[in-house]
Amino acid sequence: MFQKICIYGAGAIGGWIGARLVAVGVPVSVVARGATLAALRAHGLRLREGADERAFAVTATDQPLELGAQDLVIVAVKAPAMIDVARAIGPLLGPRTAVLTAMNGVPWWFLQGFGGAAKGRTLQSVDAGGAIARAIAAPRVLGGVVHASCSVDAPGVIRHRMGQGLIVGEPDGSRSERARALDALLQRAGFEVTLSEHIQQDIWYKLWGNMTVNPVCAITGASADRVLDDELARGFMSAVMLEAREIGARIGIPIAQQPEDRHAITRKLGAFKPSMLQDVQAGRAVELDALVTVVRELGQLTQVPTPFTDALLGLARLYARERRLYPA
Secondary structure: OOOOEEEEOOOHHHHHHHHHHHHOOOOEEEEOOHHHHHHHHHHOEEEEEOOEEEEEOOEEEOOHHHOOOEEEEEEOOOHHHHHHHHHHOHHHEEEEEEEEEEOOOOOOOOOOOOOHHHOOOOOOOOOHHHHHHHHOOHHHEEEEEEEEEEEEEEOOEEEEEEEEEEEEEOOOOOOOHHHHHHHHHHHHOOOEEEEOOOHHHHHHHHHHHHHHHHHHHHHHOOOHHHHHHOHHHHHHHHHHHHHHHHHHHHOOOOOOOOHHHHHHHHHOOOOOOOHHHHHHHHOOOOOHHHHHHHHHHHHHHHOOOOHHHHHHHHHHHHHHHHOOOOOO
């Protein structure tokens, strides 16, 4: 089913997925730009795992029109870049093209066909005016959740540290032909794949941990273990998570765990720097809206008060704006 595959965004996750696909003989094209595009053309897509480094030849361009319609497009960009993707992705989309989102946070399609009283609503915090939804229609979408640690050592050079987990699924929960084909393709590439019947639940559970540790580490500059070791910081994070848990319950994705249960999972990752802290240190735009602003918006839609989420958003937003990493 998926003969023509394009990775849109050859960063840490997109590069990792692309390299693993090419490694098992699946031809892959990549939409990239700037230094990353130059590196891919000169040296291929390079993947580092432990002491091993392998280079994989890919077709790379910054002009989607050169590639034409694809069977599968894997969108693996940071949420702030999605509006630019929406403007440029059109030439890659044929009548039957599927689009797999492999991104952090709540995606623009989250409430399509789901969400109780919020069902079908456009989330303005992640898709103002619905521009992304118009460019990438909901029936094209397959949802994805990544459980792996990857980083970019240099343009076109991806380091995979740990984890092989990918969760994929149709937003309506069906085990469609294309979902099963994607499951088989990714398993062939060596990923530990789960075909989910409720991908929104999987997205929300990952967000439940990320929405606090990411911005708190970004603001403080501390690694995740040090944040969790601080009793007051951990307590504040737990209060935010309880608000998000109530929101999830009202839209049909309850979480049975307590915040401390989720903290225990994060502790197992050790002294790591979450992606938002890495972005701040590198001077890149932060994914605040897809991780925190969207939770505040969902709170308003479900009539759940969010004073702790509001405080976290206000502090993180101000911090990022002062560093020109978030729009004024």
